[in-house]
């Protein structure tokens with residue numbers, strides 16, 4: 186058993202063994218485990234303690250119907266409802282562009298998709314909308330009145346979920362891709378119009394036999410993102 190399996194035993198361990206998993210086993214996750222993760226995750230800090238996040242969890246037949254709805258719609262509208270926010274700046278400069286390209290190319294290489302195989306890329310991208318096979322999917326919203334600060338709060342909540350999943354032997358993949366289908370998901374789940382769905386998240390047990398889960402992402406060295414003064 187590698188250190189990526191089994192429950193993380195410390196916060197450091199959870200952080201180091203968390204990775205975005207893009208192939209899950211169909212093995213179910215119990216509702217009480219998901220409830221527990223979310224209850225603890227809600228201890229996340231938020232400016233003014235306003236706790237702006239809402240989360241909608243799908244599993245079983247509801248998850249399957251939602252996935253089927255999106256795949257059916259994608260036959261005629263492959264780009265979904267159109268995103269309500271830009272995932273990245275249109276003209277993203279370096280070093281960010283290079284980092285993004287690297288993780289994309291590394292992922293496609295593991296998935297056996299050639300760089301110029303646009304259909305293959307699209308097929309890999311569509312796996313987002315079946316939660317990469319995970320039995321549990323989540324959608325995160327904040328109300329449209331909120332701005333940057335509340336999206337940071339949501340990020341804290343999200344990372345807590347990813348780490349708490351690791352403490353329970355589970356893995357995750359946060360999914361902005363679901364933003365493409367924000368209207369469809371909102372309609373399907375009856376999410377109030379004042380809430381805007383920011384992203385989804387897949388939760389489950391990884392299929393380690395799938396090569397995509399071998400993706401090892403790099404991080405910039407400390408010197409390149411931190412400055413220390415006065416020590």
Ligand SMILES: Cc1cc2nc3c(=O)[nH]c(=O)nc-3n(C[C@H](O)[C@H](O)[C@H](O)COP(=O)(O)O)c2cc1C
Nearest residue numbers: 203204205207288313358359360361362363384402
């Ligand atoms: C808010 C957020 C949204 C993301 N959306 C997607 C997504 O839609 N699809 C996907 O495959 N990965 C998605 N990712 C995963 C990133 O690609 C991943 O975190 C990054 O490449 C670093 O890899 P790691 O998570 O394995 O450390 C998302 C991550 C974050 C934090």
